Amino acid sequence: MTQPNSPEHSANVNVDQTRKVLRKELLARRRQTPAEIRQQWDQLLMSSLLTWCEQHRTSSVGVYWPIHAEPDLRACYSPMTQMGIQLALPWVVEKNAPLRFLAWQEGDSMTRDDYGIPLPAQREYLIVPEVLLIPCVGFTSQGYRLGYGGGYYDRTLALHTECHAVGIAYHSALSEFDRGVHDIRMHEILTEQELLEFN
Template structure:
């Protein structure tokens, strides 16, 4: 996993993203409060099943992120192998790797208080990554938290194998237009409690 960081000297872009992050955190919190069982409805309405044996990386929901656990459970029941991201100390900052995961596994608290597999869980290269976010648009653009962990992790994974990245979000997190920078990794699709959105990536 590379330990380099993407840099942007576009100050107006940074300011636009910072302002949008603040707004979207409030919007997502409101969506969570209004519909705390949205993760169950998202899973119940899901029908785009990957082939059995597909390695699917989910995530541990943090604060008011859409809960992917019901969907991950359903994917496991359909024969998929699960993984979770883990932030590790790469010597020059934190890097994201993916580690094998089963729903019965005991997770440990990682950086920022997010639960992740222990260091003894083997690293894997997923075929499908379920990605948390603050905002998305139908061109596959994603607004994250600004740390760049997913952008760097997906950029590295792209150099290793073909894979798909699907955002997981409340429908209320859709925004147009979404500010984007060259290093921002695009989503192939977004799943919300309202359905599956195949993005129109360039």
Template sequence: MAERAVEEAKAALRREAHAARAALASEDRAEAAKAVAGHFFEAVAYGPDDVIAGYWRIRDELDCQPILVRLMDSGQKVVLPVVQGDEQPLDMRIWEADTPLYEAGFGTLAPSDLAPRAVPDLVLMPLLGFDSEGTRLGYGGGYYDRTLSVLPKRPLLIGLAFAAQELPHIPREPHDIPLDMVVTENGMRAFGTAA
């Protein structure tokens, strides 16, 4: 019964967070994406050999392309997640410069099925909401939770969001893996061990 109450609470929070995100003007979104990229490169430490997982923005998510383009221009290895099936972990495919991306469902683009795979050291995560404890509210499909549970090492988890997506509290279930950091247009915040 408690599990059902948590799911109902999360569903209500998803509606609230999605409405807050959808209400942002397109020019504010573009400015926020530039600001988030600036804060990311100022505040997040990563090595030249680290593999960084990004995402291809869908709907009204914060666009992380400014980060991905700069990473790729500097020679950093970048992977994009691909949904393989409803109960499957994400497939992390390397996106190499000048290689085309293909429609991969859910309105997203991804490298081809022939692209090499890599295990990320750092994951940039889209989200619907986050709270002051680093709890991430996703769409409810569990793709990132499943993926993180099967990786051979735990990567640094960084949520990318608009400041308007912060919620007072998100219930955290045992399978919910908290963020290490979140970056919004207002700056970077670290949680737990990354603080």
């Protein structure tokens, strides 16, 4: 644990401030991208994702409900279910804690969480997905992700090291930034242009 006013603490504060500014810039860039362009990118992303699922034959995937102009993959969730893949949506149970994942498929009864994001109404059928699709505000060429700053996915991956992490982003989110002390590298990052793989 770093001590207040130590060089390490000051460095971490500087990294956090720089990432905060970059996060704001990247979110503004994504929102300003015309909707029709993002829809074209989404189609390319979904095509690549379905191909990836066919090749890897995973049994369960943690998906997400898009917010803040994130890549919208919802049109391929039903085809994924038809492949025999169990889907799950992330549940923020409490702050500063790992996510939990509620089993879900299209047509299930839904409510909204404290952030206004749709969530399965049931709270009993929890799973740990083999694969997590993790939306990125930004990402580096080394496979590190910039999220919204809550640390939920990093805590989840630290707890469930068996999960295969696939970052989802538009290629325009590629940036260079210093990794945070708790950042966990993605196994792969999928954009509308390419699939990046990391050891």
